[in-house]
Amino acid sequence: xxxxxxxxxxxxxxxxxxxxxxxxxxxxxxxxxxxxxxxxxxxxxxxxxxxxxxxxxxxxxxxxxxxxxxxxxxxxxxxxxxxxxxxxxxxxxxxxxxxxxxxxxxxxxxxxxx
Amino acid sequence: xxxxxxxxxxxxxxxxxxxxxxxxxxxxxxxxxxxxxxxxxxxxxxxxxxxxxxxxxxxxxxxxxxxxxxxxxxxxxxxxxxxxxxxxxxxxxxxxxxxxxxxxxxxxxxxxxxx
Numbered sequence: 001x002x003x004x005x006x007x008x009x010x011x012x013x014x015x016x017x018x019x020x021x022x023x024x025x026x027x028x029x030x031x032x033x034x035x036x037x038x039x040x041x042x043x044x045x046x047x048x049x050x051x052x053x054x055x056x057x058x059x060x061x062x063x064x065x066x067x068x069x070x071x072x073x074x075x076x077x078x079x080x081x082x083x084x085x086x087x088x089x090x091x092x093x094x095x096x097x098x099x100x101x102x103x104x105x106x107x108x109x110x111x112x113x114x
Numbered sequence: 115x116x117x118x119x120x121x122x123x124x125x126x127x128x129x130x131x132x133x134x135x136x137x138x139x140x141x142x143x144x145x146x147x148x149x150x151x152x153x154x155x156x157x158x159x160x161x162x163x164x165x166x167x168x169x170x171x172x173x174x175x176x177x178x179x180x181x182x183x184x185x186x187x188x189x190x191x192x193x194x195x196x197x198x199x200x201x202x203x204x205x206x207x208x209x210x211x212x213x214x215x216x217x218x219x220x221x222x223x224x225x226x227x228x229x
Contacts, residue, residue, distance in 0.1 A: 032216065034217065036220075041205075041223070041225065042222060042223065043118075043120075043207055043220040043221050043222040043223045044158075044207070044209075044220040045220075046217060046220075049216075049217060051216060090157060090158070094216075099163060100146055100148075100163075100211050100215075100218065101148070101160060101163065102148075102160075102209075102218060104157045104158050105157065106156070106157045107156075107157050109155075
């Protein structure tokens with residue numbers, strides 16, 4: 001069965017430091033992969049997505065993610081974190097049955113130290 | 115990008131009453147809409163998938179008679195929580211996708227509190 005694992009429940013980084021949020025997926029074919037960000041009490045905003053092609057994907061707000069098939073990973077990175085990046089981050093994989101369903105990871109809460 | 119709205123953003127209702135949440139796609143035709151439930155500090159749990167003009171498909175463990183979903187047009191889906199109880203209090207989020215689209219567009223969510 002498809003699944004998404006975000007091993008870090010929360011991460012704290014200092015403002016200006018680099019960030020990497022981990023995401024591992026279980027999937028039988030080439031996956032559709034997504035990263036979303038959610039501020040408290042808000043809906044989800046798409047940061048970036050991977051369907052095919054270049055394995056390094058650029059997103060909004062200076063985020064990028066790299067698809068590594070050999071490691072079944074799609075980690076999210078940002079070279080310099082801003083205080084406004086503090087939020088909940090969700091990795092998701094598109095279901096394989098053409099239903100457009102998304103399977104979400106459990107999320108990683110990012111805290112930013114001033 | 116595509117915009118999805120939800121109404122209301124917050125609702126408080128008394129136990130035993132029903133409450134309706136609307137999800138609208140504002141600038142595209144949503145052939146498929148999804149309803150999620152999110153408990154505090156948890157991930158999104160898919161409740162059901164609805165295709166315009168068809169009955170919704172509910173995920174395992176979701177009571178279809180309690181969470182009524184209607185997708186009568188290509189821009190509107192509604193979720194009605196019937197005979198609400200305090201344990202139904204949650205954050206409900208909808209999303210939508212259109213023909214040929216390869217991503218879901220999310221609404222801002224509705225906070226339901228049942229007293």
